[in-house]
Amino acid sequence: MTEHRIYSMSFASVYPHYVAKAEKKGRTKAEVDEIIRWLTGYTQKRLDTQLRKKTSLKDFFDQAPQLNPSRNLITGVICGVRVEDIEDPLMKEIRYLDKLIDELARGKAMEKILRK
Template structure:
């Protein structure tokens, strides 16, 4: 999947879509931020910076302070694909993030979404 157009899409254009999705289902921006921080290690200032500077998805993940080692526990289907079977590492990271946001929107408990860690910081 090298060169997929999502790789060059700005995180700033995707982020508000995530927020809108969860807010439509009665959840909050803070919950979106929590799962993104858990996955990537960004803090609030780091998230604000990547939104402001227009970083594309490839850069967003390349600059992530730390990918959570428990991310490999994220399983299930998103966009018709099993996230654990996605071969391209960047596409898998994007699909992990999609899956986490989807779980927030569906109202799954945060401790379950964060794969039992119960916290955004590790």
């Protein structure tokens, strides 16, 4: 899938996959939402609005109220690529979120996922 097609996908189409991955491993939708809010600065109400509006991934991250400055502490491999080596800014944000959800599904403590 090309980057353009990924960017135009709605966040709402990807979100259920994040929740399913977490729940399959005994984690919760609330934890997924907490991670998304931590990363993007959205309130729960604004996150729910973005989901309802079916905002594109590009717009979801472009409109994020406050991308967390600690997100640069997210390192490691996701989908065979080192997150810290991704050059495209939007793809990097998407992969940060993928990595955090992956850590949640692997049983990592929320304090560590949220880089506290």
